[in-house]
Amino acid sequence: IRVDKKTYTMKKIDFRHYATERLSNFVFYVLIGIIVVLALLFRLVGxxxxxxxxxxxxxxxxxxxxxxxxLVLTGGTLLLMACTMIRGMRLNKDENRVVNNIPARRISVCVALDTLFVLVLTFALSSDDSLKINGAAYTDSFWLRASGMFVGTSLFMVVAAIAAVAFGATRYIRKSH
Structure with a gap:
């Protein structure tokens, strides 16, 4: 809901007509605001x-x-990822397999399968050695592996993103030779 400055009346915001970039910026700033307020409250209250x-x-x-x-952010992200993946695969079912000479369906399937593969691999390779937390031993091997999976996958994705940016930055150097 926003206020119209000319008539000072309330108008409902229709997010369906926003550009993707504007909508993602809005969500980003709302999340940053919530995180900053929550961090300040966490540190200043009790x-x-x-x-x-x-x-x-x-x-x-x-x-x-x-x-x-x-947990809500993590669950929401996983749910949104699954919904987006399913929607993308439906949109690229038959008629949009190749868009502007780009194999859109193949790319979306490969990204989904590669992400799943990295999650399974980092879960399998994560340690389940007990940890001492606040003086008590934590020995639940599933949750130890799950936390190792998220840490390992996050690190792998950050390294992959840095490599992709570096590769993209060398585009002009590769084209000039």
């Missing part, structure tokens, strides 16, 4: 509360809120 069972540790008041927000 951060120094002592842990009930061991007074050497802190038990910040808003830890549950931060963890819940991270």
């Amino acid at each position: 951060f120094d509360m002592p842990y009930e069972y061991n007074f050497d540790y802190n038990a910040p008041l808003l830890t549950g809120v931060v963890v819940t927000f991270m």
Whole structure:
């Protein structure tokens, strides 16, 4: 909802007519705003509360809120990724296999399968050695592997993105020779 400056009336914003870049910028800035406010609240409200069972540790008041927000973001991202992948595969079913001499369907299938492959590979290669957290041993091998999978996949994707940017940056050097 926004206010029309000429008539000072409320008008509903129709996001369907926004350009993709404008919509993604809007979502990006909203998420950054929420994260900054949440980080400030986490640090400023009840951060120094002592842990009930061991007074050497802190038990910040808003830890549950931060963890819940991270889980919602992760789940939302995975859901959005799956919906986008399914929609893209449906749109590129038959008539849009090749768009402007670019194999669109093949690219979307390869990206989906490669992402799944990297997730499975990093899960299989992750360590399940126990960790000591707040003085207690954490031994749940599934969650240890799952956290290792997300860390490993994130690092791999960052390295792949850097490599893609470096390769793209050398485009002009390759064309001039």
